[in-house]
Structures are given as C-alpha cells and as structure tokens.
Amino acid sequence: MKSSAPIRSEAEIVAAILAGETQFYHELIRSHERSVYMMALSYMKNEADAEDVAQEALIKAFRNLSTFRGDAKFSTWLISITLNEARNRLRRQGVVRMQSLDEPPDDDGAVSPALLRDWREIPSEAVEREEVRTLIKKAVELLPEIYKQVFLLRDVEEFDVNETAQALSISISNVKVRLHRARMMLQKELAPQLKRINRAPKRRWLPWS
Amino acid sequence: MVIECKHVWNYISEYLDGTLPEETRNTVQRHLEHCEICSAILDSTRNIIILTADDHVFELPVGFSERLHARIDLELMAT
Numbered sequence: 001m002k003s004s005a006p007i008r009s010e011a012e013i014v015a016a017i018l019a020g021e022t023q024f025y026h027e028l029i030r031s032h033e034r035s036v037y038m039m040a041l042s043y044m045k046n047e048a049d050a051e052d053v054a055q056e057a058l059i060k061a062f063r064n065l066s067t068f069r070g071d072a073k074f075s076t077w078l079i080s081i082t083l084n085e086a087r088n089r090l091r092r093q094g095v096v097r098m099q100s101l102d103e104p105p106d107d108d109g110a111v112s113p114a115l116l117r118d119w120r121e122i123p124s125e126a127v128e129r130e131e132v133r134t135l136i137k138k139a140v141e142l143l144p145e146i147y148k149q150v151f152l153l154r155d156v157e158e159f160d161v162n163e164t165a166q167a168l169s170i171s172i173s174n175v176k177v178r179l180h181r182a183r184m185m186l187q188k189e190l191a192p193q194l195k196r197i198n199r200a201p202k203r204r205w206l207p208w209s
Numbered sequence: 210m211v212i213e214c215k216h217v218w219n220y221i222s223e224y225l226d227g228t229l230p231e232e233t234r235n236t237v238q239r240h241l242e243h244c245e246i247c248s249a250i251l252d253s254t255r256n257i258i259i260l261t262a263d264d265h266v267f268e269l270p271v272g273f274s275e276r277l278h279a280r281i282d283l284e285l286m287a288t
Contacts, residue, residue: 156266180219184221
C-alpha cells in the first residue's frame with residue numbers, strides 16, 4: 001500500500017534471505033503484517049496476546065524459511081504458521097476449546113438476513129466516524145471463529161478463494177459457504193444499526209422551540 | 210424460472226462475487242428487478258462489505274510495526 005513496487009519477486013527475496021542477506025526479511029513481511037495480526041486476533045481475543053502471537057509467528061517463519069515451498073504463496077504459509085501459533089498458545093494457557101460449540105458444522109441451517117425495504121448507500125467517509133468503525137469491528141468480532149477467519153481473509157485481506165482455503169486448510173466449498181454465512185450474519189447485525197445511523201438527522205433547531 | 214426470496218438469499222454472496230452459473234444468475238437478476246426487499250438485502254450486504262474492507266476499520270495497534278521489526282532485528286543479530 002505505502003511502499004513502492006517491489007523490485008524483486010517474493011521468491012527472489014526468500015532466496016536472498018536464505019543465501020544470507022537476512023535484512024531482507026523486514027521487506028518480505030512488510031505487506032503481511034496486518035493479515036498475520038488479524039488472524040492472531042481472531043483466536044486470542046485481546047490485542048496484547050494477538051501481538052505476541054503475531055511476533056512469535058513471524059520469528060518462527062524466519063527460522064523455518066528454508067522449509068517454505070514455492071508451491072504455496074508466502075501469505076498463506078504465514079497464516080497457517082500464525083494459526084498454529086495461536087492454537088498452541090491457547091493450549092498452553094489451558095484454554096479448552098469446545099470444537100462443537102465454537103465451530104458449528106458447515107451443514108448448519110441458512111442465515112436469514114435483516115429485511116429492509118430500501119437501502120440508502122452509506123458512503124465510505126462514514127468510517128471516519130469512530131462510532132461507525134466500532135459498530136463494524138464489534139459485529140465482526142462477534143462472528144463465530146470459523147466464519148470470522150474466512151471473512152477477514154476474503155473480504156478484508158482480499159485473499160482469493162484458493163488462498164483462503166489453503167491458509168485455513170479447508171475446502172473451497174467450505175470457504176464459499178462460510179463466507180456467505182459470515183456476510184449474511186454481518187448484514188443481519190449491521191444493516192439495521194447502520195441504517196439508523198445513516199438516518200439520524202443532524203440536530204436541528206425547531207423554529208417554535 | 211421463478212424463485213422465492215428465501216432461495217435468492219442463498220445466492221447473495223456468490224452473486225456479489227460473480228461466481229454463479231449464468232442461468233442461476235439470470236434467475237436471481239430477474240427476481241431482484243421486481244423485489245425491493247431482496248434488492249435492499251443485496252445492496253446493504255455489498256455496502257457493508259465495502260465499509261468493512263476500508264483500511265481505517267481494522268488497523269494495527271499503534272507501534273506494532275516498530276516493536277515487530279525491533280524484535281526481528283534482535284533475531285537477525287542472533288543468527
């Protein structure tokens with residue numbers, strides 16, 4: 001986003017690092033920091049733990065860089081390392097993860113959206129308001145983990161379907177089903193709230209008050 | 210073919226991604242043309258996806274990168 005176009009491909013940078021030019025590791029991970037952090041946060045629930053997991057995962061990725069195979073993308077490889085790190089951390093903390101409760105099966109029923117009759121487009125400038133950002137972040141946070149992870153990778157980090165499937169070790173059809181449910185859950189939760197915000201009239205002085 | 214709203218909802222995500230088979234896409238499209246509820250659901254879902262993807266919504270904690278790269282420097286020095 002901010003940096004100029006890479007002079008070398010990711011594969012070339014990896015090769016340079018493995019050949020001893022380790023300083024290039026900084027450059028290699030620059031554009032992956034947020035996706036690593038977001039995935040860590042999807043498990044850890046608090047920022048400090050998520051940052052810790054993200055750092056640890058990126059250090060591990062450096063130590064194991066020689067095992068990185070060019071057939072996967074570096075971004076998806078990093079995400080798998082991050083998710084492993086997060087799961088290990090939770091295990092060490094003694095958090096017992098209830099698979100059956102945390103992770104509803106994929107053949108779960110359909111999600112009904114919020115029914116509206118009309119939708120007035122909310123412009124992107126709306127996210128400049130803290131209130132709007134908080135609403136959105138909270139709604140994403142409240143998604144069940146398996147839906148949240150797919151949603152964050154696909155719609156926030158802009159991974160494609162294959163990359164998302166690879167990063168999460170799930171099938172392509174599961175990516176599609178989970179993404180659909182996540183989007184519907186967010187629509188159900190957010191559409192009525194955002195509509196209210198959008199409609200809220202500016203404070204106006206009534207002539208007779 | 211005519212379909213009910215409930216069935217249209219199942220296709221919203223793939224409709225937005227443009228991955229529906231042509232026939233299904235056309236059926237959904239025809240439904241959307243006359244159903245204001247399904248159109249509003251589609252528009253609001255698309256709108257919400259765009260807002261959520263905005264770079265200002267999910268941001269790294271302040272100082273995250275500085276701390277990370279400082280830690281990586283320590284690691285690089287150790288190797």
